[in-house]
Amino acid sequence: MEESLGPPGLVETFTALAASDNVSYILSNDLFIQNTNSAWDQFAIENGGEQILATWGRGASLLAAIPEPLRPFFVDGFARACSTGERWEHDYECSSPERYRQFRMIVFPFAEGFVVTHALRAEHAHDRETRGPAEAYVHQGLITMCAHCRRVRTPPRARERWDWVPVYVARPLSHVSHGLCPPCAEYYYPDVA
Ligand SMILES: [Zn+2]
Secondary structure (H helix, E strand, O other): OOOOOOOOOHHHHHHHHHOOOOEEEEEEOOOEEEEEOHHHHHHHHHOOOHHHHHHHOOOOEHHHHOOHHHHHHHHHHHHHHHHHOOOEEEEEEOOOOOEEEEEEEEEEEEOOEEEEEEEEEEEEEOOOOEOOOOHHHEEOOEEEEEOOOOOEEOOOOOOOOEEEOHHHHHOOOOOEEEEOOHHHHHHOOOOOO
């Protein structure tokens, strides 16, 4: 009897990962979400339901859901994984108002697209200084939020500072523009800055 001993394909890899608690999905080569696992459904329910479904659901563009300053980084990362055939890992912060959370995104490239999974790396109560919402954060009608850590910037007229304001993290802001605070730019996205 001959057995297929080749490496697992896209569907096998997704099926294996889909059973875990990690949010996992299949992306087409042009980065549209094709399939999601039950951990993803759970995540959507816990994080704003319908809006998450519309932004990150099946058929949605992953790039459209990523804040603009980070798009080139993700385009490059997926392109590199595609051309080298090697998996790509990227650590990022996705904190709640109360808890610091760091995830690792792991991207497995295949000829037909990508399997992506997000593994929780660290979680603990925030030990950072917190501030309340204030008019001082609004500049020309917009609040500027770091696309990575979600701290918000004081307006340019003050000496620039990026503050952790849990109220602004608790729900989506309607008037927001995204930037990168200096530590995130240096540490996580040196090629973007
Ligand atoms: Zn930041």
